[in-house]
Amino acid sequence: MQPDAASRPTLADVAARAGVSPSTASLAFSGSGPVSDATKERVRAAASDLGYAGPDPRARSLRRGRSGIVGVVLEERVRAAFLDPVKIQMLDGISEGIAPLGAGLLLLTDTGEVGGNAVGIESAPVDAVVLIGCSPRLAVSIEALRRRGIPAVAIEGETGEDIPEISIDNQAATRRGADYLRELGHTDVAIVTLPFDADRTRGPITDELLAASTAATASRRLAGAREVFPHATGRVAAASSIEEGLEAGRALLADAAQRPTAIIAQSDLLAAGVIQAAEELGLRVPAELSVLGFDGIRVDGLQHDLTTLVQPSVAKGRAAGEAVVQMLAGEPPRSRCFTSTLHVGDTTAPPRPIGA
Numbered sequence: 001m002q003p004d005a006a007s008r009p010t011l012a013d014v015a016a017r018a019g020v021s022p023s024t025a026s027l028a029f030s031g032s033g034p035v036s037d038a039t040k041e042r043v044r045a046a047a048s049d050l051g052y053a054g055p056d057p058r059a060r061s062l063r064r065g066r067s068g069i070v071g072v073v074l075e076e077r078v079r080a081a082f083l084d085p086v087k088i089q090m091l092d093g094i095s096e097g098i099a100p101l102g103a104g105l106l107l108l109t110d111t112g113e114v115g116g117n118a119v120g121i122e123s124a125p126v127d128a129v130v131l132i133g134c135s136p137r138l139a140v141s142i143e144a145l146r147r148r149g150i151p152a153v154a155i156e157g158e159t160g161e162d163i164p165e166i167s168i169d170n171q172a173a174t175r176r177g178a179d180y181l182r183e184l185g186h187t188d189v190a191i192v193t194l195p196f197d198a199d200r201t202r203g204p205i206t207d208e209l210l211a212a213s214t215a216a217t218a219s220r221r222l223a224g225a226r227e228v229f230p231h232a233t234g235r236v237a238a239a240s241s242i243e244e245g246l247e248a249g250r251a252l253l254a255d256a257a258q259r260p261t262a263i264i265a266q267s268d269l270l271a272a273g274v275i276q277a278a279e280e281l282g283l284r285v286p287a288e289l290s291v292l293g294f295d296g297i298r299v300d301g302l303q304h305d306l307t308t309l310v311q312p313s314v315a316k317g318r319a320a321g322e323a324v325v326q327m328l329a330g331e332p333p334r335s336r337c338f339t340s341t342l343h344v345g346d347t348t349a350p351p352r353p354i355g356a
Helices: 011-018 022-030 037-050 057-064 078-082 085-097 138-148 170-184 207-211 216-228 242-253 268-280 313-328
Strands: 069-074 104-109 128-131 152-155 165-168 189-193 234-236 262-265 290-295 307-310 336-338 341-343
Touching (some): 011 037, 069 085, 085 104, 085 313, 128 313, 152 313, 165 313, 170 262, 170 290, 170 307, 189 216, 189 242, 189 268, 234 242, 242 262, 242 268, 262 268, 268 290, 313 336
Parallel strands (some): 069 104, 128 152, 152 165, 165 336, 189 234, 189 262, 290 307
């Protein structure tokens, strides 16, 4: 049976038993003041005798006016995010970056769905928020945080001058990958993109969809590909997943007379799905279809060394966490842009000669 609040020992009880003032006992626990080792030992012994575990962290947070929690907003359900190695790497980096705060992470989802009693951006008890991923709902999330006055940092996306952005060279990196395909001799290239809108519209890439895009990452990567292949078309996926890549790949490869010789996928998970679609049709990768991804992750079950643009996901997360620490210390955070590198694996090769 748990003791009630009235029966629990307090810091004042510990101070009285140790023969010191409550303020001295508090300093002995926090380690932040000039208290002798002997006094600290006496206070700790008194606490042990009374069964006192230490000051209530919730009360300490309230006195500081903080919750001791940093929110991380995901663009999809948590289960889906945990299936994406990029998200896991970014979360690892964020945890490293906020370590000086001693804060906890609260995962929040912003899928646009309404209902239930789940805590969301509008009400979560957080000191700051990291917006993670390539969400087409980024602007909605940022507006909600501005209304609450919660400091925020975004990993990818156009945020405005008041919110730092941790980004990568999406357009330039994709252009490097497209240049490599062109150097191999490819001219008939298709693209599988990340979602462009909050509804996650799936289907052909259209001018209307691009004009209304709220997803900077997808738009920039498409622009990089089209700098090299200006007339390239393709499919929009509803998420970064193998299943979405499989569906897009089936659509792009169904007509043998109009098959591209190479496909640029905006994530490695999408690329893995495209490869699966090709194998279903009996197409050999890379002899009959080259596939380029983006991320540089290990995809479980993929029997290829994927040619991809490798991004520093952990470093991006760490930089976002460090920006949070700066903001909560009253220091001006700075945006950062990382560089991706082309890794040439075994999923790209020169196109097969016509008639071969």
